[in-house]
Amino acid sequence: xxxxxxxxxxPQYTELNHWVLQxxxxxxxETGQICKxxxxxxxxxxxxxxMRQAWLSVISKAISSPFVDGVFADRxxxxxxxxxxxxxxxxxANLTALHAGHQSLIQATQKLVGxxxxxxxxxxxxxxxxxRFFEKWAEIPHGDVDRDTIVQDIxxxxxQARLGVVQLVHSGKPCSSYRFNLxxxxxxxxxxxxxxxxxxxxxxxxxxxxxxxxxxxxxxGYPLGHFQLKTATTTAGHHHDHNNNNNGGVIMTRHFxxxxxVWFQASLTNPKTEGVGCVCWSDGTIxxxxxxxxxxx
Numbered sequence: 001x002x003x004x005x006x007x008x009x010x011p012q013y014t015e016l017n018h019w020v021l022q023x024x025x026x027x028x029x030e031t032g033q034i035c036k037x038x039x040x041x042x043x044x045x046x047x048x049x050x051m052r053q054a055w056l057s058v059i060s061k062a063i064s065s066p067f068v069d070g071v072f073a074d075r076x077x078x079x080x081x082x083x084x085x086x087x088x089x090x091x092x093a094n095l096t097a098l099h100a101g102h103q104s105l106i107q108a109t110q111k112l113v114g115x116x117x118x119x120x121x122x123x124x125x126x127x128x129x130x131x132r133f134f135e136k137w138a139e140i141p142h143g144d145v146d147r148d149t150i151v152q153d154i155x156x157x158x159x160q161a162r163l164g165v166v167q168l169v170h171s172g173k174p175c176s177s178y179r180f181n182l183x184x185x186x187x188x189x190x191x192x193x194x195x196x197x198x199x200x201x202x203x204x205x206x207x208x209x210x211x212x213x214x215x216x217x218x219x220x221g222y223p224l225g226h227f228q229l230k231t232a233t234t235t236a237g238h239h240h241d242h243n244n245n246n247n248g249g250v251i252m253t254r255h256f257x258x259x260x261x262v263w264f265q266a267s268l269t270n271p272k273t274e275g276v277g278c279v280c281w282s283d284g285t286i287x288x289x290x291x292x293x294x295x296x297x
Contacts, residue, residue: 029089161192185277
């Protein structure tokens with residue numbers, strides 16, 4: 001996949017840098033102050049059609065290569081523009097046009113590359129776009145990623161899988177045993193045919209991207225339906241059926257044809273990033289806390 005950030009004008013984008021500088025297409029506040037993103041980097045003004053066309057021209061050149069199968073559109077979430085009104089005086093009245101332009105850029109990318117190439121939108125579901133990346137699945141979030149709870153993300157993963165969207169789920173940084181256990185269990189609750197999982201300590205190849213784990217070779221089989229969801233009561237061991245997307249103190253389970261099943265309980269106090277996840281494999285092994293998971297396996 002060819003990587004290009006939809007918001008940040010990274011200095012390595014030489015050709016795009018020159019064009020944006022020449023045509024004054026950086027995002028600015030009402031007084032002319034340039035808006036800045038992470039690492040003090042300037043931002044594209046995606047409310048401007050010429051800015052979006054320049055971005056797409058870079059993509060057009062990239063996909064002319066036989067080695068490029070698609071595009072990774074980073075910072076696809078509207079949260080990528082969080083705080084610009086306060087930070088640089090960007091007109092609040094212009095936010096709707098900015099967010100609409102941002103989304104249309106990603107949709108235009110899919111149209112440009114065609115239906116047989118993948119466009120992965122980072123941290124956001126973009127209608128009529130073939131892929132989505134969950135950058136910080138079951139992790140403490142930061143400013144420009146989606147702000148849903150684990151349970152809401154599982155619902156999103158399931159729904160988009162049902163629609164045939166390619167979904168890449170990433171957790172870690174670091175990929176501790178707790179983080180791996182929790183993220184793998186919650187991933188399996190919502191995963192579909194084109195869902196993929198990884199847990200790493202960072203973004204370079206040497207930070208875990210090539211680590212082969214025993215779980216990746218275990219027999220899973222096909223899912224026996226969607227996950228089941230219940231609400232946990234304050235009394236341990238007692239639950240009642242629940243059909244809503246309540247994200248505090250819920251229990252979710254899912255079974256697979258191999259005999260493997262998954263159990264997860266979201267934290268009552270921090271359902272966004274915490275909980276207990278267990279994968280009870282058909283071979284009798286457990287991915288999860290040996291004490292907390294044994295009663296559920």
